[in-house]
Amino acid sequence: MPLGMISFLALCIFYIQVPQGQTACAEVDSMTEAVAGKGFLLGCISCKRREEVPGSAIVDWYFKAAGTEEFIQIFQYEYNNPTILHEDFEGRLEWQGTMGTKDVQTGAIFIHNVTYNDTGTYLCTFHRTLYLPLYEEHVEINKEVELTVVEKANPELTSVISEIMMYVLIVVLQLWMIGVLIYCYRKIYAENEAREARKAACSQNKLVGSKDPCDGIYLE
Incomplete structure (x- = not known):
């Protein structure tokens, strides 16, 4: 599985399994490659080091386009009040972080309809009290996120390796099963040959009138 996809899934699991306002928290890095025309989740998680201490946080997002030197503020979240602050992102940013509490620890935002102009550096800032x-x-x-916008998603090396390992495992299991079948066939064949040999020896002993050492052996 791609490393970026692992991060995204981990973030999704965090949203599903940890109720909002619960103290459990796990910091996960954001994905860094978006596809033009698609949506993209900019991840940003900052866990409190002392969960027993009450707190509050304001989250600001800044953007520095590729080839420029200055950050511009594009978004702010303060207790149930998400605000888009730049016209280039008007109608395209959606808060995906902690809701219903001032104690914000997840500050993710979702970009709708990503364009090539969205390539650049994003800065997520927690102002925590x-x-x-x-x-x-x-x-x-x-926390900074270096975002690259591409025409279509590129398979990552880890994805290729995982697929190769999957096929290798399938082949190994099939070879193992074939080996087990061959072993069982040879063992059964050898036992049958030994039994037939014993039967033949017993029949020969009876014909010559010798003491029968084969009492209890069934002769077909």
């Missing part, structure tokens, strides 16, 4: 017993602590966490 921790409400300690005696004072408030303010923390800023930054």
